[in-house]
Amino acid sequence: DIVMTQSPDSLAVSLGERATINCKSSQSVLYRSNNKNYLVWYQQKPGQPPKLLIHWASIRESGVPDRFSGSGSGTDFTLTISSLQAEDVAVYYCQQSYTPPLTFGGGTRVEIK
Amino acid sequence: EVQLVESGGGLVQPGRSLRLSCAASGFTFEDYSMHWVRQAPGKGLEWVSGISWNNKSTDYADSVKGRFTVSRDNAKNSLYLQMNSLRLEDTALYYCVKDSGFLEWLLHFDSWGQGTLVTVSS
Numbered sequence: 001d002i003v004m005t006q007s008p009d010s011l012a013v014s015l016g017e018r019a020t021i022n023c024k025s026s027q028s029v030l031y032r033s034n035n036k037n038y039l040v041w042y043q044q045k046p047g048q049p050p051k052l053l054i055h056w057a058s059i060r061e062s063g064v065p066d067r068f069s070g071s072g073s074g075t076d077f078t079l080t081i082s083s084l085q086a087e088d089v090a091v092y093y094c095q096q097s098y099t100p101p102l103t104f105g106g107g108t109r110v111e112i113k
Numbered sequence: 114e115v116q117l118v119e120s121g122g123g124l125v126q127p128g129r130s131l132r133l134s135c136a137a138s139g140f141t142f143e144d145y146s147m148h149w150v151r152q153a154p155g156k157g158l159e160w161v162s163g164i165s166w167n168n169k170s171t172d173y174a175d176s177v178k179g180r181f182t183v184s185r186d187n188a189k190n191s192l193y194l195q196m197n198s199l200r201l202e203d204t205a206l207y208y209c210v211k212d213s214g215f216l217e218w219l220l221h222f223d224s225w226g227q228g229t230l231v232t233v234s235s
Contacts, residue, residue, distance in 0.1 A: 052213070100160075102148075104158040
């Protein structure tokens with residue numbers, strides 16, 4: 001199974017500042033045939049189900065603010081919130097969509113400092 | 114608007130069975146693979162099982178393989194999860210989840226239900 005490791009477990013960022021979340025996979029999730037990284041990011045706010053933010057490592061879903069961006073390739077990935085807003089307080093999860101069993105990172109809690 | 118409504122959760126003793134259902138609407142159900150994802154109280158996300166749009170392929174997490182069975186009825190726009198031999202560690206909120214891929218597995222999830230809580234306790 002592919003193990004997904006996120007860091008940090010939590011972070012506190014001032015409003016308007018940058019938040020950076022890291023995700024590392026135990027093996028590459030890059031498909032050479034199409035040059036796509038099968039890495040997904042979700043946002044889960046308290047009391048709500050997760051919401052899909054980004055797929056294929058960097059493709060933002062429709063309606064997701066452009067302050068959210070994803071980057072990385074192979075085994076190392078990053079979710080960046082360029083200017084943290086109050087409504088971004090949530091737990092963020094990465095997930096590999098490369099092969100079953102699908103696996104998630106342990107989550108990163110983002111709070112306001 | 115996509116809607117996924119789970120039902121069937123509840124309190125059950127270890128070793129017993131439970132069947133979860135998910136009623137889907139707002140999209141052409143038969144064109145999309147579906148999954149179950151669970152979240153233990155205060156914990157992270159765990160993928161449980163998936164089934165292809167045409168019912169021809171299923172897959173399971175090792176933790177539930179041999180005990181859980183996923184199925185779907187495209188005529189009823191419904192997804193099911195039969196859970197047998199339940200264990201304490203199966204206690205979780207179970208989400209019905211839609212795969213993003215049209216007539217293919219993309220293995221990421223663009224719509225989630227609100228979940229149904231399964232509590233396994235003696």
